Amino acid sequence: MSSLFHQAVLTALISGGIIAGVPLMLTAIGETISERAGVLNLGLEGMMLMGAYLGFIGAYYGHSSWLGFLLGASGGVIACSFMIVLCVWLGLDQIVIGIAITLAGEGITSVLQGAQFGTSYPRLGAPAEVSIPLLHKIPVIGPSVFEQQLLVYLAVVLVGVLVWVFRTTNVGLNLRAAGEKPEALDAAGVSVAATRSHAVLCTGALAGIGGAFLSIVGAGVFTPFMTQGQGYMAIVICMLARGKPVWVLVGAFLFGISLSIATALQLAGINISTDVVNLLPFIAIMVALVLFARRSYLPPALALPYFRGAR
Amino acid sequence: MSVIPARETMPIVDEPLRPERSRSVARVIDLLVRSLVPVVLALIAGGILLLILGRDPLSFYSDIWHGGVQQGSWQDSAMRMAPLLLIAVGLIFVFRANIWNLGYDGQFLLAAAVLSGWGPSLVTHVPLWLAMTLLFLVAAGVGAAWTLIPAGLKAAYETNEIITTLMMSFIGVGLANILVKGPFQDPAVNIPQTKVLPLEKMLPAIPSTRIHVGVLVALFAAIVAYYVLTRTAFGLRVQVLGANPRAARHVGVRVRKLIMSSFLVSGALIGAAAAADILGVWGYARANWNPAYGDTVIPFVFLARLNPLAVIPFIAFFAVLSTGGDLAAQNANLPTDFLLVLVALILIFMTLIEFIGRRRELGKSYLPPGVREALRKPLIRRRESVKEPEAA
Numbered sequence: 074m075s076s077l078f079h080q081a082v083l084t085a086l087i088s089g090g091i092i093a094g095v096p097l098m099l100t101a102i103g104e105t106i107s108e109r110a111g112v113l114n115l116g117l118e119g120m121m122l123m124g125a126y127l128g129f130i131g132a133y134y135g136h137s138s139w140l141g142f143l144l145g146a147s148g149g150v151i152a153c154s155f156m157i158v159l160c161v162w163l164g165l166d167q168i169v170i171g172i173a174i175t176l177a178g179e180g181i182t183s184v185l186q187g188a189q190f191g192t193s194y195p196r197l198g199a200p201a202e203v204s205i206p207l208l209h210k211i212p213v214i215g216p217s218v219f220e221q222q223l224l225v226y227l228a229v230v231l232v233g234v235l236v237w238v239f240r241t242t243n244v245g246l247n248l249r250a251a252g253e254k255p256e257a258l259d260a261a262g263v264s265v266a267a268t269r270s271h272a273v274l275c276t277g278a279l280a281g282i283g284g285a286f287l288s289i290v291g292a293g294v295f296t297p298f299m300t301q302g303q304g305y306m307a308i309v310i311c312m313l314a315r316g317k318p319v320w321v322l323v324g325a326f327l328f329g330i331s332l333s334i335a336t337a338l339q340l341a342g343i344n345i346s347t348d349v350v351n352l353l354p355f356i357a358i359m360v361a362l363v364l365f366a367r368r369s370y371l372p373p374a375l376a377l378p379y380f381r382g383a384r
Numbered sequence: 385m386s387v388i389p390a391r392e393t394m395p396i397v398d399e400p401l402r403p404e405r406s407r408s409v410a411r412v413i414d415l416l417v418r419s420l421v422p423v424v425l426a427l428i429a430g431g432i433l434l435l436i437l438g439r440d441p442l443s444f445y446s447d448i449w450h451g452g453v454q455q456g457s458w459q460d461s462a463m464r465m466a467p468l469l470l471i472a473v474g475l476i477f478v479f480r481a482n483i484w485n486l487g488y489d490g491q492f493l494l495a496a497a498v499l500s501g502w503g504p505s506l507v508t509h510v511p512l513w514l515a516m517t518l519l520f521l522v523a524a525g526v527g528a529a530w531t532l533i534p535a536g537l538k539a540a541y542e543t544n545e546i547i548t549t550l551m552m553s554f555i556g557v558g559l560a561n562i563l564v565k566g567p568f569q570d571p572a573v574n575i576p577q578t579k580v581l582p583l584e585k586m587l588p589a590i591p592s593t594r595i596h597v598g599v600l601v602a603l604f605a606a607i608v609a610y611y612v613l614t615r616t617a618f619g620l621r622v623q624v625l626g627a628n629p630r631a632a633r634h635v636g637v638r639v640r641k642l643i644m645s646s647f648l649v650s651g652a653l654i655g656a657a658a659a660a661d662i663l664g665v666w667g668y669a670r671a672n673w674n675p676a677y678g679d680t681v682i683p684f685v686f687l688a689r690l691n692p693l694a695v696i697p698f699i700a701f702f703a704v705l706s707t708g709g710d711l712a713a714q715n716a717n718l719p720t721d722f723l724l725v726l727v728a729l730i731l732i733f734m735t736l737i738e739f740i741g742r743r744r745e746l747g748k749s750y751l752p753p754g755v756r757e758a759l760r761k762p763l764i765r766r767r768e769s770v771k772e773p774e775a776a
Binding site: 183 | 437438484486533537543544546547548550551552554555558559561562565679682683686717718719721722723724725726727728729731732735736738739
């Protein structure tokens, strides 16, 4: 058991937790934005996969992970534009369209991958890391936290920005109003449809970048269905965080650790079947839901389409 | 926390006074249009997609016909119907109550793992009919048990059942894998799979066909579900709960009990689907096997407007599509996941057609208010600028 706390193992655990947690965090933050604006986004899985696929294509042919992230974001935006037109503008059922986007994302990325590469899965080289001066020399925390992709730091900064936006800006107020009481927002002269559309656009872009991070940095390869339910995990994280970005950060990191714990345990020489380990995050979520079910919070107008003048 | 808006599956509309005959004809035509047009549109859009990918859509679809209907392969399609139909009926039960049981994969696979782990030893000890009945019951029990936690949380705290059923689904799929690789592993082989049921110990076939009787069980379940949901007090209560939970509470429906029971029935039917598939077709369960029947069934459940009888032809259509799709995808050198795209397209077109139909019934414009205003604004402004001198 003492080997579990060996330096290398801890480093691998934390660094793995961050690598696995960042896609979750980006996606969950996206979901927070759209849920606060009153749009339940069940299509996250499809958006992540679109982002993962296009991101991989960008990084593979463009030889630049940044091009990959950009294309990944556009993939998420393409997927979520369906959501905007069908759910926000036309007011169709968000749950049905969300399921459709997930299915379409799963299908289309798998088909495109198959049509392009057949059964071979080309790999990407590891993208360069940024080490923060001085701090990266701290044992354990240094190599795991302060020697990461630039995007990891940007994601953390994004959380701070979002806290500020929600708390002090007009934009944040409008977003919250669109989810809490859209009639009030409409009466105040702000378009509910536009507010929600912008929110869903952010969600799509963030989920796309999250997916791209998964394929470019996390795995270095795109395989069909590679998200394995992470989109749904992001929804749960967002629900348990009650719309608070900082809690999303904490939750995503914890789930990232439980996703990466298998590798760390193997480093420590403990051999548990990966089947059991892969179940851990889901069991953790169920336990959390059973314990804190009463405390999860969702905006009252969530998943309700808004029609001006309708009761 | 009522996350789900009341779905307007059956819009109540004051129809204009027209002769009885033409009105009912118009309604049937309307119903047919609404059900078939999305499928046709999805097939066309899928064809365009195939063209973009450089495949021949006509040969793709004719391969589906060839591999799904011709030369006795219709019997394979019929057998594929059994699990699909049972899952569809199970979903209809909860969807009518406006409860989203999206944990079908976990319920299905866990039931499949348990029954194929226990089946081979059971069939050697008891007569076949008893073994089959017992295995069906066990599978139904496992499926129902796996909905207990989401149902309880929903009933007690109104926890969002979409999340809980999905999480339980992931756990169920993983647990099924662990069971198949661990205690139920066939010691005689190296591949992670359970013992294979001998052919004569599986569900008997309908005389002079290869189709197993599980298909009849599924059809029977659909008919019973139709009766229960449309002709009994229980069905009415489910309907009321689905339309408006607060109204249901007001008229004295015991909402918590009803949530529990509709969840359990749904899980049991999905478990029974696993029994029909394993006992009728496969005879064993493999690790990492996931046919994902539930995902593909959802659009057809809605297309049939949550009617257990109307869903039968849709499921038959999809059974042909998926049986023939294997061959077609293989010939076109594409992954079979292309069918998922078709299913998603059907879902999207269905909601769109539903939307257009609803607006037409209400005598409104086809365009939603926001888009209409956006389109109109430039026109109005021009008109206003012209008229301004007169108004002043």
